[in-house]
Amino acid sequence: MNYPQIVSITKATREAPDIKTFLFSHPGPMDPGQFFMIWIPGIDEIPMSVSYITDNLKGITFRKVGDATAALYALKQGSKIGVRGPYGKGFTLKGKKLLFVGGGTGIAMLVPAIERAQQQNMSTTVILGAKNKQELFFEKRLEDSGSTLYISTDDGSKGYKGYASHLAKEVIAKDSFDSILTCGPEAMMKHLLDSTKKIPFQASIERYMKCGIGLCGQCCVGEGLRVCKEGPVFTRELLDTMSDFGRYSRDAAGRKLSL
Ligand SMILES: Cc1cc2nc3c(=O)[nH]c(=O)nc-3n(C[C@H](O)[C@H](O)[C@H](O)COP(=O)(O)OP(=O)(O)OC[C@H]3O[C@@H](n4cnc5c(N)ncnc54)[C@H](O)[C@@H]3O)c2cc1C
Ligand code: FES
Numbered sequence: 565m566n567y568p569q570i571v572s573i574t575k576a577t578r579e580a581p582d583i584k585t586f587l588f589s590h591p592g593p594m595d596p597g598q599f600f601m602i603w604i605p606g607i608d609e610i611p612m613s614v615s616y617i618t619d620n621l622k623g624i625t626f627r628k629v630g631d632a633t634a635a636l637y638a639l640k641q642g643s644k645i646g647v648r649g650p651y652g653k654g655f656t657l658k659g660k661k662l663l664f665v666g667g668g669t670g671i672a673m674l675v676p677a678i679e680r681a682q683q684q685n686m687s688t689t690v691i692l693g694a695k696n697k698q699e700l701f702f703e704k705r706l707e708d709s710g711s712t713l714y715i716s717t718d719d720g721s722k723g724y725k726g727y728a729s730h731l732a733k734e735v736i737a738k739d740s741f742d743s744i745l746t747c748g749p750e751a752m753m754k755h756l757l758d759s760t761k762k763i764p765f766q767a768s769i770e771r772y773m774k775c776g777i778g779l780c781g782q783c784c785v786g787e788g789l790r791v792c793k794e795g796p797v798f799t800r801e802l803l804d805t806m807s808d809f810g811r812y813s814r815d816a817a818g819r820k821l822s823l
Contacts, residue, residue: 566777568603568646574621576641579701582628583669584637585615590622590647596677597654597768597797600624601776603646604639608632611773613673613747613796614650617680625672625701651776652796655766657681659742663735663763664711665756667693667728667748671702673768674747675709682710690714691735693728693748697721729756736760750823754810757803765800769809772816782816785809 571588578584594617602624603609610632616623628637639645655677662681666674671692681688688711694700695718706713715723716731724731729752732744744760746753747768757765771783771791778793785791786806789798803809812820 566648568601568609568648570644571647573639573641573643573645576639579625580699582637583625583699583701584628585623585625585672586636586639586645587616587621587623588645588647589620591620593619594622594650595654596680597673598650598652599673599776599792599796600647600649601651601773602636603648604632604635605644605646607635609646609648610636611770611776611792613768614676615672617676625669627669648776652792653794655745655768655797657684657686659686659764661687661739661741661743662689663732663741663744664688664690665693665728665732665744665746665748665752666691667746667752668695668699670746670748670768671706674745675702675705677745678706678709678711688712689735689739689741691716691728691732693717693731693752695719727752727755729753729759732756733759736763750810750813757800757810765803766797767803768796769798770796771813774816782814782818 573586575587599611599613602612612624615625628634664674678688690711691714693716716728743764745766753767774780774782776792778790783791
C-alpha cells in the first residue's frame with residue numbers, strides 16, 4: 565500500500581481554466597475526504613484528495629499552481645502516474661440535514677461526501693464559492709446530486725456577491741443544520757468555524773506533506789496532530805485547539821507562512 569501503483573489516466577476532463585479531473589483504475593473502498601499521494605515521474609509526489617469514488621475508479625481534481633501541478637496538468641488520457649493510498653481520515657456523515665461549504669478547489673473533495681450523504685438519504689445543502697463565474701466547476705454534478713445549491717462569487721459575476729462563508733451565515737440564519745462540512749481557503753474555514761459555534765463542524769485542511777503516512781512530522785498542526793494521519797478532516801473540537809489554524813502553515817523547510 566505504501567508503494568506507488570502505476571496507473572493510466574483513463575479520462576482527463578478540463579473543468580475550468582487551470583483545473584482538471586483525472587480518473588484512474590483503483591479498486592477498493594475509500595471514504596470521502598481521504599487523499600492519495602500522486603507521483604508525477606521525474607517531478608514530485610504531492611497530496612491530492614479524492615474527488616470521484618466508485619468501486620473500481622477513483623478521481624482527483626486539481627488546480628495548476630506550481631511545478632508539480634503544471635506537470636500533472638500537462639498529462640493526458642493514457643499518461644501514467646503513481647498513486648499511493650488512500651490515506652488519512654475522511655468525513656463522518658452524521659445527522660439528517662448537512663450543510664457543505666466549498667471554496668475554490670475545496671468543492672472537489674466535498675462532492676464525494678455530498679453524493680454519499682445523498683445515497684444515505686440525508687438532506688444536503690451546498691454553498692459553492694469561487695472568485696468569479698469562470699472558476700466555478702462541478703455545478704452540474706452538484707445539481708444532479710439532488711442538493712439545494714447556492715453559488716457565491718467574490719466579484720458577483722454569478723450568484724451571491726461575496727465570500728462563501730458570508731453566504732453560509734445567511735443560509736444558516738434562515739435554516740437549521742445538524743452539521744457543517746467544509747473545505748477551502750483556511751481563512752474562510754476559520755471564519756465559518758468561529759461564526760457557527762453551536763453546530764457540529766468538520767473541515768479538511770492542507771499542510772505541506774512528505775511521507776503522507778505519519779512518519780516524518782512535516783504536516784503537524786496544533787499540538788502535534790498530523791494532517792496526513794489524524795486528518796486531513798478535523799472536527800470543531802480539535803480545530804479549536806489549533807492555535808495555527810487560519811493563521812499560518814509551514815513550507816517544506818518548516819518556515820512559517822502566514823495564511
Ligand atoms: C491532504 C491534501 C489534499 C489536497 N488535495 C488537493 C486537491 O484535491 N486539489 C488540489 O488542487 N490541490 C490539493 N492539495 C494541494 C496540492 O497538494 C498542492 O497544490 C500541490 O502540492 C502544489 O504543488 P506544486 O509543485 O504544483 O506547487 P508549489 O509551487 O510547489 O506550491 C504551491 C502551494 O502548494 C503547496 N504544496 C506544495 N507541495 C506540497 C506538498 N507536498 N504537500 C502539501 N502542499 C504542498 C505549497 O505549500 C504552496 O502553498 C492538497 C493538499 C493536501 C495536503
Ligand atoms: S507527511 Fe509525514 S507525517 Fe504527515
